[in-house]
Amino acid sequence: MEVSDLTRNFGPRRAVAGVSFALLPGECLALFGPNGAGKTTLLRVLAGLLKPTSGNARVSGIELPGGAAARTRVGLISHHTMLYEALSPRENVAFAAGLYGIRDARDRVEDSLRRMAMLERADAPVRSLSRGMQQRVSIARAMVHSPQLVLADEPYSGLDESGARSLTALLEELRAAGTAIVIVTHNLVEGLSLATRAAVMKAGKFIRTDAADHIDRGSYAVTYREALASGG
Amino acid sequence: MADVLYTSWLIARKDLAIEFRTRSAFFSAVVFALLALAIFYYAWDPTAVTAGDLAPGVLWVIFTFSGLLGLHRSFGVEISDHAIDGLLASPASREAIFLGKALANLIFVAAVQLVAIPALVLFYNLPLTNIAGPLIAIAVLAAIGLVAVGTLFSAMAVNTRLAELLLPMLALPFFVPIVTAAAQATAKLLSGRPVVEISAWLKLLVAFDLVFVVACTVAFPFTVED
Numbered sequence: 001m002e003v004s005d006l007t008r009n010f011g012p013r014r015a016v017a018g019v020s021f022a023l024l025p026g027e028c029l030a031l032f033g034p035n036g037a038g039k040t041t042l043l044r045v046l047a048g049l050l051k052p053t054s055g056n057a058r059v060s061g062i063e064l065p066g067g068a069a070a071r072t073r074v075g076l077i078s079h080h081t082m083l084y085e086a087l088s089p090r091e092n093v094a095f096a097a098g099l100y101g102i103r104d105a106r107d108r109v110e111d112s113l114r115r116m117a118m119l120e121r122a123d124a125p126v127r128s129l130s131r132g133m134q135q136r137v138s139i140a141r142a143m144v145h146s147p148q149l150v151l152a153d154e155p156y157s158g159l160d161e162s163g164a165r166s167l168t169a170l171l172e173e174l175r176a177a178g179t180a181i182v183i184v185t186h187n188l189v190e191g192l193s194l195a196t197r198a199a200v201m202k203a204g205k206f207i208r209t210d211a212a213d214h215i216d217r218g219s220y221a222v223t224y225r226e227a228l229a230s231g232g
Numbered sequence: 233m234a235d236v237l238y239t240s241w242l243i244a245r246k247d248l249a250i251e252f253r254t255r256s257a258f259f260s261a262v263v264f265a266l267l268a269l270a271i272f273y274y275a276w277d278p279t280a281v282t283a284g285d286l287a288p289g290v291l292w293v294i295f296t297f298s299g300l301l302g303l304h305r306s307f308g309v310e311i312s313d314h315a316i317d318g319l320l321a322s323p324a325s326r327e328a329i330f331l332g333k334a335l336a337n338l339i340f341v342a343a344v345q346l347v348a349i350p351a352l353v354l355f356y357n358l359p360l361t362n363i364a365g366p367l368i369a370i371a372v373l374a375a376i377g378l379v380a381v382g383t384l385f386s387a388m389a390v391n392t393r394l395a396e397l398l399l400p401m402l403a404l405p406f407f408v409p410i411v412t413a414a415a416q417a418t419a420k421l422l423s424g425r426p427v428v429e430i431s432a433w434l435k436l437l438v439a440f441d442l443v444f445v446v447a448c449t450v451a452f453p454f455t456v457e458d
Contacts, residue, residue, distance in 0.1 A: 047317075047321045048320070048321055049317055049320055049321055049458065050458045051457070051458045067323075068323030068324075068325065069323075071321060071322060071323045072323045074321065076317070076318070076321045078314065078317065080313050080314035080317065081313045081314075082313060082314050082315050082317050082318035083313060083315060083318075084246065084250055084309065084312075084315055085312060085313070086249075086250040086253040086254050086309075087246070087249060087250060087253070091246075091249065095242065095246050096318065096322065098238075098239070098242040099239065099242065099319070099322035099323065099324045100322060100323060101235070101323065125253070141318065
């Protein structure tokens with residue numbers, strides 16, 4: 001994935017201001033920053049939900065946001081579950097599989113739900129599930145088409161310890177299999193546990209970027225606070 | 233094209249499954265239709281206006297407003313917990329999303345018509361045997377146009393705070409030509425005129441359908457894209 005000088009304005013306000021980075025298959029970028037830093041906007045641009053004002057992003061050489069070919073390669077996890085409450089987890093995941101052009105998706109759906117430990121409640125209406133269970137289904141939904149790039153915006157939101165462990169294991173498994181991941185989180189520990197790179201975002205810009213092997217995980221909270229205080 | 237049709241059907245099936253589970257919009261629309269029929273019936277003076285003169289207006293007022301109830305819900309289900317983001321981030325084409333939504337709405341309106349038309353026939357003691365076929369043709373053709381326009385405006389209105397007010401305000405002016413043609417054709421039919429006399433109205437409805445379906449399909453991406 002290559003992101004080059006990506007900018008997104010909302011009227012006069014610049015939410016993302018000339019962000020550039022590259023991710024190889026199997027890399028994970030953890031994105032930290034205060035509220036309003038532009039992290040979610042950046043992810044929404046990469047997911048094709050917002051158009052960039054300028055700059056560009058490519059996944060496997062295909063420009064984002066593009067047509068179906070680009071969107072097929074991306075999986076989006078958000079703190080919003082993006083589920084239909086009246087449908088069951090199985091129906092939600094099967095619907096997503098259909099949208100991604102997976103015909104005869106029964107095994108893929110079962111596998112996605114199994115990975116998030118949701119098979120037992122697979123036929124209950126989503127509205128009857130706890131917030132954490134709904135988040136698990138949402139993750140299963142995002143993974144059903146085996147995306148090459150996973151965009152995760154606060155994916156741990158609402159998950160209990162077991163759900164968080166399942167998600168971390170799943171993301172590590174995906175990363176090992178060559179999936180590139182961009183994860184936005186306020187939780188430094190969870191973000192750094194997966195990251196091969198970490199970036200701090202403020203006022204729409206990357207003000208600090210570190211490779212994982214240069215990160216002292218024990219003291220990164222201090223580094224993060226200092227980066228925010230200095231503004232880069 | 234096959235992909236678009238498959239995705240449309242997938243989306244329509246999902247919307248219908250949600251409506252079948254909740255039944256909220258369908259029951260609201262049917263109860264509204266039956267209540268409106270009853271009110272019109274008791275306000276009717278048969279010595280002043282014949283059933284054949286009154287029924288077309290009653291029928292199309294009921295279809296128009298009961299249809300709006302379903303159209304409002306069409307994109308309402310997508311807003312809950314940002315399901316629309318999942319839909320728009322998927323490879324489904326915007327045209328397929330529109331056609332799927334419109335198909336589900338068409339089936340919804342047809343289901344309401346299935347209840348409302350027999351009720352109207354009962355209330356006003358209308359002779360249905362000879363005109364059932366043409367009446368169904370008028371209902372289906374008008375429903376296609378209404379649903380195309382209504383689905384587009386439902387997508388536009390859903391993100392606003394005044395969605396329930398905005399949808400009828402936006403859609404009703406565009407409903408006028410369809411409802412006029414449908415009511416005129418229905419009136420001729422119920423007054424015992426030969427079917428050939430309504431063919432001009434039917435052609436007009438077909439023309440409206442073509443224009444509205446094509447125009448709304450083309451315009452829809454602009455309502456959901458950034």
